[in-house]
Amino acid sequence: MPGATTPTRVVVIEDEPTITSAIADRLTAEGWEVSTALDGPSGVATVQRVQPDVVVLDVMLPGIDGLEVCRRIQADSPVAVLMLTARDDETDMLIGLGVGADDYMTKPFSMRELVARLKVLLRRVRRTEQAAAAPGPADPQVALEIGDLVIDRAGRRVMRAGVPAHLTPTEFDLLLCLATSPGTVLTREHLLADVWDWVDATGTRTVDSHVKALRRKLGSDLVRTVHGVGYALEIPAEPEDGLGEEAPGAGGATGPGV
Template sequence: MTPDTPARRVLVVDDEPSIAASVAARLRAEGFVVDVAHDGPAAVSHAADEPPDLVVLDVMLPGFDGLEVCRRIQAVRPVPVLMLTARDDETDMLVGLGVGADDYMTKPFSPRELAARVHALLRRVERSAPSTPDPSAPVLLGELEIDHAARRVSMAGEPAHLTPLEFDLLTALAGRPREVHAREVLLQRVWGWTTGPGAPTTRTVDSHVKALRRKLGADLIRTVHGVGYALEVPR
């Protein structure tokens, strides 16, 4: 952020006051405007009254859970969501990604690492936002159609509702179909992260690939064990 750039607004949602306060304090120290909510209805109300640029969202909440909060917020406008899970449960992660979350962290976590993830998600959104309309025609790869200008995807003529991060991952794979893309390369290219302390693990890539397979078909993306993934389309 520069002095002329308005501060980004982050909504922190957690029913544990100590965790919410710690996260909020760290993000305010990083220059963000932070709103805090402690239950599902309050989170949705905050997002409607003061639309956030990013949401840090706990899965387990009173009122209704974080998954429902994510659904309701994303139904109004797309916004990056970093989900917090109390356990390293892949099912929770996949469900969260399926309703529109972009990344996840497992408790306990470092507020410093969380702040770094927030910065990375916002940078990714800025990179993916087109400054001018893209005049290029949609890309056809077999039954897969990718419209970069509209950021829309369809499979066999049926629209697929992808999250912004899923779209970016798909286009990274589709840029060189049939070529194997290493997980570490995808993590850097799509998430803007290099591997190292504090960075998301390559399991983040695996979870998003599973979400894409669920929406576009299990055979579309091939796993190359120990390396990464390739988009399988007809030659």
């Protein structure tokens, strides 16, 4: 991550030159080092070459779309991604979050908000790295086990019923926030402040979308909605003894249930 003398590196992948230039100019004015790409393949190559701290990624791109770009760059080396979409479509947003985006903004957007969102993403990444480097009283080396859910805080890995789940950095932070107080209802505002570092309630849809992504990856029974308030992590039941064992004489292997 950038230090006191190292500029923040940003890659902007956007096929509209006027938008690309406007974003690049604004981020350069912030003192950040900006690289740009106008299509999917060159975007992937630029990220691999630059190794940025954060990526601004449009969904609709020539060559390969932004969703596939996100999959490829996250598979190579995980990086914070803010996705831009031309439609206020929750399905598109959920797909974007599912392939590794940390946040999204709908066009048209203000440059001021874009910069603010990117700074929040960077603060969260730094905070996570610092916590891993300097364990506090709640030692992150100790895995958190709640029923059949296991959260490896040091390795940032999650398993449910022995099955690994691939979570984005934001999804992991959200799950960990809920899991530190299982059964306790946390308001959307609390989650925004703790996970996203937002001090207002303008991003409540972001919380809702990430919760839906968690449910899709870990099971719909894991996070309970308290309408008008927020969310709580349900305590998963421990598997019963003998669950999943083969019946006498049964042939073939069986996998874990979903």
